[in-house]
Amino acid sequence: MGGSGSKVKGVWPFSGSGNGGDSVSDGSEQSVAPIKGSRNATPFVFTRRSSLYFDEDGDLAHEFYEETLVTKNGRKKSKLKRIHKNLIPQGIVKLDHPCIHVDFPVVLCEV
Template sequence: MGGKASTYAWKAVSPMTNYFYGSEGSSSATTVENYPKGRYKFSPLVLKRTGSMYFDEDGHLAHEFYIEVPPASKSRKAGMRRIRRNLTPQGEVEYDIPRLHVDLPMIMCQV
């Protein structure tokens, strides 16, 4: 209908539209057809991700680290305890093959 309510509704439904196509300021017509084609603010491809693994003090890389705990008495078994200190996150990891962004505001299909 072109009012402010439809403008806010459109921005709530597709929040990534302004990132891919840019914002038009206070324009009441906020449809994807009104934005210039092929002019992205940034690429719709994702090249890096945040790593989910950690480095320990020795430089080993893993999701979790454990240490063996000796038994308190002879009749008990040895156990494992998870290490949570002195770990550094892996950081940014590059993808081998670029991926499409999750919130890509376009429908892609094979006909």
């Protein structure tokens, strides 16, 4: 759905510790104090960046094409030319149903 993983390395936004869960501890070390605000993180995603664009007429689509007539060897042929200019991204879109974040570190269903 257009989402990607977190750019922050070593910090799980859904866990209570800031060590990322990657290190192996033998029980003699103290755990790192939780990062402020990480307990308020939710595993749900409510918005996403849209991959749709608006054109000059206000139409909404992934790609826009215009038909052009090409004359080659006395024959008229129509071709589609992709439009790249004057397109405005739709931006952030609210999801109808919340999704689970890709970095959520829990197995939800095991088969």
